[in-house]
Amino acid sequence: xxxxxPGHPSGEPLRRPAGTLxxxxxxxxxxxxxSLTPGEVRGRLDARQRGExxxxxxxxxxSRLHAKGLLARERAGRGFxxxxxxxxxxxxxxxxxxxxxxxxxxxxxxxxxxxxxGRDARLLRRLLAGGQDAGKDGG
Amino acid sequence: xxxxxxxxxxxxxxxxxxxxxxxxxLEPRQATWLLxxxxxxxxxxxxxxxxxxxxxxxxxxxxxxDLGHFSQSVIHRADPTSxxxxxxxxxxxxxxxxxxxxxxxxRARALAESYRRAARLHDDGTVVVLRGTAVExxxxxxxxxxIVVSGRLLDALDEPGRAxxxxxxxxxxxxxxxxxxTVAHLAAAANPVLLPxxxxxxxxxxxxxxxxxxxxxxxxxxxxVTIGRVAMLATPARQPAATLGMARARSRRxxxxxxxxxxxxxxxxxxxxxRSRVLLLVAAVLIVLLTGASAVEAARDLHALLxxxxxxx
Numbered sequence: 001x002x003x004x005x006p007g008h009p010s011g012e013p014l015r016r017p018a019g020t021l022x023x024x025x026x027x028x029x030x031x032x033x034x035s036l037t038p039g040e041v042r043g044r045l046d047a048r049q050r051g052e053x054x055x056x057x058x059x060x061x062x063s064r065l066h067a068k069g070l071l072a073r074e075r076a077g078r079g080f081x082x083x084x085x086x087x088x089x090x091x092x093x094x095x096x097x098x099x100x101x102x103x104x105x106x107x108x109x110x111x112x113x114x115x116x117x118g119r120d121a122r123l124l125r126r127l128l129a130g131g132q133d134a135g136k137d138g139g
Numbered sequence: 140x141x142x143x144x145x146x147x148x149x150x151x152x153x154x155x156x157x158x159x160x161x162x163x164x165l166e167p168r169q170a171t172w173l174l175x176x177x178x179x180x181x182x183x184x185x186x187x188x189x190x191x192x193x194x195x196x197x198x199x200x201x202x203x204x205d206l207g208h209f210s211q212s213v214i215h216r217a218d219p220t221s222x223x224x225x226x227x228x229x230x231x232x233x234x235x236x237x238x239x240x241x242x243x244x245x246r247a248r249a250l251a252e253s254y255r256r257a258a259r260l261h262d263d264g265t266v267v268v269l270r271g272t273a274v275e276x277x278x279x280x281x282x283x284x285x286i287v288v289s290g291r292l293l294d295a296l297d298e299p300g301r302a303x304x305x306x307x308x309x310x311x312x313x314x315x316x317x318x319x320x321t322v323a324h325l326a327a328a329a330n331p332v333l334l335p336x337x338x339x340x341x342x343x344x345x346x347x348x349x350x351x352x353x354x355x356x357x358x359x360x361x362x363x364v365t366i367g368r369v370a371m372l373a374t375p376a377r378q379p380a381a382t383l384g385m386a387r388a389r390s391r392r393x394x395x396x397x398x399x400x401x402x403x404x405x406x407x408x409x410x411x412x413x414r415s416r417v418l419l420l421v422a423a424v425l426i427v428l429l430t431g432a433s434a435v436e437a438a439r440d441l442h443a444l445l446x447x448x449x450x451x452x
Contacts, residue, residue: 072270
């Protein structure tokens with residue numbers, strides 16, 4: 001799909017240095033089997049890489065992986081702890097992003113709901129606040 | 140031909156106006172079938188009408204008239220289609236052909252991608268739970284189709300709410316709703332005037348699935364509340380609490396006639412179950428048949444005219 005190289009579910013060989021770093025971080029997280037903060041991840045990288053990677057670089061790499069949908073995160077203290085996203089939900093996540101990117105995703109995926117406009121949100125609140133008799137009005 | 144040929148070009152505009160009220164009033168399953176079939180039939184009829192206009196103008200062109208051994212004067216006298224109209228029809232026809240080809244290509248690609256993804260997902264269940272913070276739930280067409288729901292959404296719903304959500308998505312997969320929306324979409328590509336019909340089908344398949352969920356759970360209000368809750372979750376909060384209170388204090392009567400799909404679905408679920416409305420359905424089918432008949436009649440007129448012109452040559 002749009003994504004290539006780094007962190008691809010099939011684990012293709014990586015070419016770009018940035019991709020290599022991402023792969024190292026992903027490997028650490030997958031091996032850990034629990035959620036890790038960027039500091040913990042840095043601690044588990046081997047010494048050579050620790051020399052190359054500053055704490056803030058690890059944070060950047062991990063938030064980039066999160067943005068790509070490869071890592072899930074939850075609040076841990078002042079930062080986040082990250083877990084790798086498993087293959088099935090990864091594929092599904094990539095699906096939604098790929099289809100979001102295409103002009104035609106609407107009709108292929110029948111979404112439960114779409115987001116609401118401000119006006120629709122107000123209407124909805126009024127409907128659910130007790131307008132039992134409102135159903136007749138459907139336009 | 141004369142005026143009859145223009146009828147298949149006018150009726151789609153009428154259908155476009157009628158689509159949304161029909162989608163609101165008809166039973167969702169019937170509405171889906173009617174609107175999809177009407178979109179296809181009207182797209183076909185309007186395409187035929189354009190082709191006839193283009194052909195009758197083309198037959199008057201000297202080169203083509205010679206080639207077909209037509210008498211130009213006979214055609215010219217009997218058929219008032221001007222060269223400009225004919226050319227315009229030919230241009231629109233070409234545009235429609237290109238638009239359909241593009242739409243088929245994109246839609247086929249998206250569906251193929253969806254099937255591929257659905258097949259690749261783990262095969263021990265229909266429901267795939269997405270991790271992460273997104274509020275997301277959709278039916279992924281495939282063989283078998285999958286229901287993709289984010290864990291965050293599942294956590295936000297109680298057990299009956301989850302049942303309603305899953306029943307809704309299962310109805311999409313079982314009813315192959317993506318086929319209806321795809322067919323209507325392609326019809327609208329052929330004739331953009333039919334776009335409201337395509338949108339109406341997008342809406343009626345949601346209503347279809349909502350009504351299915353209401354039957355399965357036995358609770359219309361539950362489905363309405365679940366839709367409302369999920370929609371609110373999926374929308375970034377930007378409404379100050381004050382507006383909320385004010386809105387509640389105002390009139391109880393809420394009109395959703397011009398609202399987006401979510402309030403209309405909720406309003407429909409808060410009302411009584413939809414009834415089958417045979418008269419409305421029959422009237423709509425008759426209008427579509429009338430359009431088809433006029434396209435056929437116009438084609439026969441052109442055929443007769445060309446025969447006449449050949450004889451007069």
